[in-house]
Amino acid sequence: MVDLAREAFSTNNFSLAADIYERTIRENGPTSELFLGLADSLARTGLFVKAFESYTNAYRYGKVTPEKLKHLVIGLIDTVKQDISNSGNTTARKNCMFTCGSCRGLLVDPVTIPCGHTFCRKCLERDVSKTCELCNTVHYRLKVRQISSNVVLTNLIEKWFPNECKASQLKREGNEYIAKIDFQNAVRVYTQAIQMAPCDHLLLSNRCHAYASLDKFQEALADAECVVDLRPDWPKGYFRRGRALYGLGHYEDAAVAFLQCLALDQKVSSAKDYLSKALDKILSVLPPDDPKTHALEQRANPTMLRQLVESNFSQRGMLLPERDMQSTFNDLAKIVKDTITMANNFTSEPTPKGSRSSAQQQELIPAKKESFIPRQESIKGAATSESSEHLPVGDEILQMLTKCNSMPDCSEIDHVELEKKTLPRTHSPLSRKRSRIPSTAQCPVSPSHSSPNKVLRSFAVATTTTASTNSTILHGVTSTSAASALSSGDASERASSRRSFMEPEYTDIEDLECGLCYRLYFEPVTTPCGHMFCRKCLDRSLDHTVTCPICKGNLAEYLAERRQSVTDAVQSIMETYFGTEYAERCKINDEEMIELAKMGSEQQSEIPVFVCTLAFPTIACPLHIFEPRYRLMIRQCMESGTRQFGMCMHTNDEDGFSDYGVMLEIRDVQYFPDGRSVVDTIGGRRFKVLSRGKREGYNTAKVEFILDSIMEPQDVQTVNELQTELHAAVSAWLSQLPSFNQARITQHFGALPSLDAQPAGPNGPKWAWWAVAVLPLDQRVQLTMLRMASIKDRLVALKKVLNYMNRRNSR
Amino acid sequence: MSGLPRRIIKETQRLMAEPVSGITAVPDEHNSRYFHVVVAGPSQSPYEGGLFKLELFLPEEYPMSAPKVRFMTKIYHPNIDKLGRICLDILKDKWSPALQIRTVLLSIQALLSAPNPDDPLDNNVADHWKSNEKSAIDQARQWTQTYAKSNMNNH
Numbered sequence A: 001m002v003d004l005a006r007e008a009f010s011t012n013n014f015s016l017a018a019d020i021y022e023r024t025i026r027e028n029g030p031t032s033e034l035f036l037g038l039a040d041s042l043a044r045t046g047l048f049v050k051a052f053e054s055y056t057n058a059y060r061y062g063k064v065t066p067e068k069l070k071h072l073v074i075g076l077i078d079t080v081k082q083d084i085s086n087s088g089n090t091t092a093r094k095n096c097m098f099t100c101g102s103c104r105g106l107l108v109d110p111v112t113i114p115c116g117h118t119f120c121r122k123c124l125e126r127d128v129s130k131t132c133e134l135c136n137t138v139h140y141r142l143k144v145r146q147i148s149s150n151v152v153l154t155n156l157i158e159k160w161f162p163n164e165c166k167a168s169q170l171k172r173e174g175n176e177y178i179a180k181i182d183f184q185n186a187v188r189v190y191t192q193a194i195q196m197a198p199c200d201h202l203l204l205s206n207r208c209h210a211y212a213s214l215d216k217f218q219e220a221l222a223d224a225e226c227v228v229d230l231r232p233d234w235p236k237g238y239f240r241r242g243r244a245l246y247g248l249g250h251y252e253d254a255a256v257a258f259l260q261c262l263a264l265d266q267k268v269s270s271a272k273d274y275l276s277k278a279l280d281k282i283l284s285v286l287p288p289d290d291p292k293t294h295a296l297e298q299r300a301n302p303t304m305l306r307q308l309v310e311s312n313f314s315q316r317g318m319l320l321p322e323r324d325m326q327s328t329f330n331d332l333a334k335i336v337k338d339t340i341t342m343a344n345n346f347t348s349e350p351t352p353k354g355s356r357s358s359a360q361q362q363e364l365i366p367a368k369k370e371s372f373i374p375r376q377e378s379i380k381g382a383a384t385s386e387s388s389e390h391l392p393v394g395d396e397i398l399q400m401l402t403k404c405n406s407m408p409d410c411s412e413i414d415h416v417e418l419e420k421k422t423l424p425r426t427h428s429p430l431s432r433k434r435s436r437i438p439s440t441a442q443c444p445v446s447p448s449h450s451s452p453n454k455v456l457r458s459f460a461v462a463t464t465t466t467a468s469t470n471s472t473i474l475h476g477v478t479s480t481s482a483a484s485a486l487s488s489g490d491a492s493e494r495a496s497s498r499r500s501f502m503e504p505e506y507t508d509i510e511d512l513e514c515g516l517c518y519r520l521y522f523e524p525v526t527t528p529c530g531h532m533f534c535r536k537c538l539d540r541s542l543d544h545t546v547t548c549p550i551c552k553g554n555l556a557e558y559l560a561e562r563r564q565s566v567t568d569a570v571q572s573i574m575e576t577y578f579g580t581e582y583a584e585r586c587k588i589n590d591e592e593m594i595e596l597a598k599m600g601s602e603q604q605s606e607i608p609v610f611v612c613t614l615a616f617p618t619i620a621c622p623l624h625i626f627e628p629r630y631r632l633m634i635r636q637c638m639e640s641g642t643r644q645f646g647m648c649m650h651t652n653d654e655d656g657f658s659d660y661g662v663m664l665e666i667r668d669v670q671y672f673p674d675g676r677s678v679v680d681t682i683g684g685r686r687f688k689v690l691s692r693g694k695r696e697g698y699n700t701a702k703v704e705f706i707l708d709s710i711m712e713p714q715d716v717q718t719v720n721e722l723q724t725e726l727h728a729a730v731s732a733w734l735s736q737l738p739s740f741n742q743a744r745i746t747q748h749f750g751a752l753p754s755l756d757a758q759p760a761g762p763n764g765p766k767w768a769w770w771a772v773a774v775l776p777l778d779q780r781v782q783l784t785m786l787r788m789a790s791i792k793d794r795l796v797a798l799k800k801v802l803n804y805m806n807r808r809n810s811r
Numbered sequence B: 001m002s003g004l005p006r007r008i009i010k011e012t013q014r015l016m017a018e019p020v021s022g023i024t025a026v027p028d029e030h031n032s033r034y035f036h037v038v039v040a041g042p043s044q045s046p047y048e049g050g051l052f053k054l055e056l057f058l059p060e061e062y063p064m065s066a067p068k069v070r071f072m073t074k075i076y077h078p079n080i081d082k083l084g085r086i087c088l089d090i091l092k093d094k095w096s097p098a099l100q101i102r103t104v105l106l107s108i109q110a111l112l113s114a115p116n117p118d119d120p121l122d123n124n125v126a127d128h129w130k131s132n133e134k135s136a137i138d139q140a141r142q143w144t145q146t147y148a149k150s151n152m153n154n155h
Helices: A002-010 A014-028 A032-045 A048-061 A066-087 A121-126 A151-160 A162-179 A183-196 A201-213 A217-230 A235-248 A251-264 A269-283 A293-299 A302-314 A325-346 A358-362 A369-387 A393-402 A408-412 A447-468 A472-484 A488-497 A535-544 A556-560 A568-577 A579-598 A628-640 A715-735 A739-749 A766-774 A779-787 A791-810 B006-017 B101-113 B123-131 B133-148
Strands: A110-112 A118-120 A524-526 A532-534 A606-612 A620-625 A644-650 A657-671 A677-695 A698-706 B023-027 B034-040 B051-057 B068-071
Touching: A002 A014, A002 A032, A014 A032, A032 A048, A032 A066, A048 A066, A048 A269, A066 A251, A066 A269, A110 A121, A110 A151, A118 A121, A151 A162, A151 A568, A162 A183, A162 A201, A183 A201, A201 A217, A201 A235, A217 A235, A235 A251, A235 A269, A251 A269, A524 A535, A524 A568, A532 A535, A535 A628, A568 A579, A579 A628, A606 A628, A606 A657, A606 A677, A620 A628, A620 A739, A628 A644, A628 A657, A628 A677, A628 A698, A644 A677, A644 A698, A657 A698, A657 A779, A677 A779, A715 A739, A715 A766, A715 A791, A739 A766, A766 A779, A766 A791, A779 A791, B006 B101, B023 B101, B034 B101, B051 B101, B123 B133
Parallel strands: A606 A644
Antiparallel strands: A110 A118, A524 A532, A606 A698, A620 A677, A644 A657, A657 A677, A677 A698, B023 B034, B034 B051, B051 B068
16 A cells, blocks of 8 residues: 555655545554555645644654755745746846846956856856756856856956945955854955945855854844845845744744745755754654644644645735735735734733833734835744743734844753843743753743744745745834844844945946947847957958957857847946936937838938849849948848849949849848848849939939830730740740759749749730840840839840850750 | 938047057048058167158048058058058958058057068068068158158148
8 A cells, every 4th residue: 555655656646645645644544654654645735734743743753854855845946936936036137237147246256157147157167057047048058167257248347346345355354264164254354345335245255154153043143134124136145044043043034935935936845854854843842652642633733734824835825916905914914913813812820020011012903005014023922932932922912023133042042142131031842953951841832833933934034035035014014023033233234234235436437338339238148258349340240250359369159159148237337326327328329220121111211232143033042241331331231121032144334333223022031140141132122323322331222113114915915925925935945955054044043934924014924034144145135124113115025135155055 | 311320420530539659540621531640660670760741541441441541651561552552451351340540550650660571562561571681670660750851740
């Protein structure tokens, strides 16, 4: 039976596995292993209420190690992960101006990768996945060492953020202390740096790590809260918070924090490890042989667990920014009320610890919208209250409020160095990680019945904080509550840290000027050598030479890959700090595009002219483009969307090209790695050149389009007879050619079009143009035919040519 | 082609606002792409004390192609020929659109300080330079006195 269940489980058939386990337990009697299997199956199906129940039983019947909670962890991550993806993680992208897409700190040695996103060099080197964290593009051939730092961003950051740059220098120093396991000095240097850059979450995070390593979990928690406050979208902040809370023995809070971390990034294995450990602490709180079975029953109370799960996972709305705030608050208020009520119910032996007026207490309970912040605190307050059951609930909450949620139970363990001994001494319900002493003996009432409450409210907090990643309003709320969690010493630091994040001290639009066009960047691109240009400017330069205009670095690979990705960071910086100028720049570009788009669109307009050969209406004309000016021309035709240009024959006079030509429509462009291209075109309208001009190196012309005149009724008969006769003649001429030549003609121009293909229209029958193109005629003769605006004239001319050829052949 | 590209306008403005020491470049009043340039002979060079007139023209494709620069004042230099044409890599194959009028003129100034007879344009001058550098320098100094002094008034 168990094998069967395991098999069902391993094939992801979790509900079947759960059924089998349930039946086995019923039939064979309960064992820890069976309950664990059942719990895992339930967890993976998302039935956490029942899963918790089973896990509890598993702990009751045997020893369960944290590693065995792997499936609970997976199940929980799956649930929160979905919620996050539903809510859309948009904050990350928007904030990446001067910040790294990975560590979210001020860019240090910024490297822009081919997708256009920018990261610290170290962050990129650390990431072996070669996947951009912002757009998920995989850069298989990415070699970070071969990409130079982005020169523009480096200068910009040094100039615009002098203090933060100094701070990041100090950070490096601090990191070296960390590497040397000198946490005292690390804290000292980080503190110095934080004074310079109070809103650098990385500094706070690193100091948090140093504090945690020194077992100063209270300080670590304060820093972690700052980090989360500054960067609610940064997974590591939650990990730091979880780590500190774990160190303080707040396993439920820790579990929530780790889960928040994992919700944002499922790959953090250390968070998974700690999550299992924290869950293990929560679930193993009650020794299996604890006589207070009543407590166990309470703990496994499905109603409460259901509430937990429902309040977090079924109400996905809480994670969505568009969700009505009022209802979110109401939901929270409800959870708070329930928490308090339950805490009340479970408090059995109140130990008076100072008296507090009931009026103050009431302030916490009303579920008014405007009093959300105190309520938020009340969540924390209520939460802590359960951990110290000896206090009357209201008292405890208020105590928490005044003490800024300084986690009362940590004072219980004496060997935890606590600088703030003002904390109320209460009994900890949970064994501490460091002490490793089960605290049940000291606990007159089993702490277990408070656990669900605590988990419940922690998850409620979790939901708020997760939601805050998507909502500035909620962000404000959480930061307030987080601020309240600080001890007074850190409060001022914290207040200053909440000033708007990363405002440059100085800005200069000239730092954002393209070195080629001397204008604000438009669609800025970054070369592997770290230089930036407008995309179009660089393209133009690459038409001439495959090197960087600034450093002469080889850009062959850049060109071959036809990279076009705009450097996101610089684009955002321009939009944010020079919005008006950037809008103006966009307008100029639009105007230029409109000017290009006009080309060839109307009568008498100016068209770009390719001077090369004669083309004919309806006949294909493949072209090899290698000259820089024509590369530009083709690119402009494509970008503006006209996809056409004039083709004229070269002449030796001062005009440079023939007075008549044909519009060629681009059907396809195939690029070679070196920037040359083969352009597949087909002839369109004919034109007469009225005047000649130049544009960025290539020729242009004002033209008048030539249309065949409408046939006179008396000519229709003649034309039809001529067509039949000449088509046959051309066909005969073709058939007498050597088959090799025939094949070449067919390959290049296609087969001889049938007589009735495109009979009328502005250009006349297609077969006739085919004949003009294919027959071995002098270009001057071809040009003469091209300009004829009458089918009859053209056919007569063709007849003369064929007669002449026949005469010559027969001679 | 409508108007002057923004780049040329800006370059001109900047040249006017922050001139390079020893160099003046003034756009022609009829053609904004044509510049009248005067380069002072660098100190400790045979051209010291001379003022050399040049013409600089920005072609249609500028900055994708290099400016056309020519000495108008006669100068005895292995990399500058009788017609005033200059043998300078950045004006030919080493041109880059990131270079500008200012950098071109600075390079020409540097070329006066450091003639390079190994990459000559005028073989006679270059041979003279290589066979008897002192005599060549004297000649250059003499030419400077003769041609580059009087030109001052013309400009």
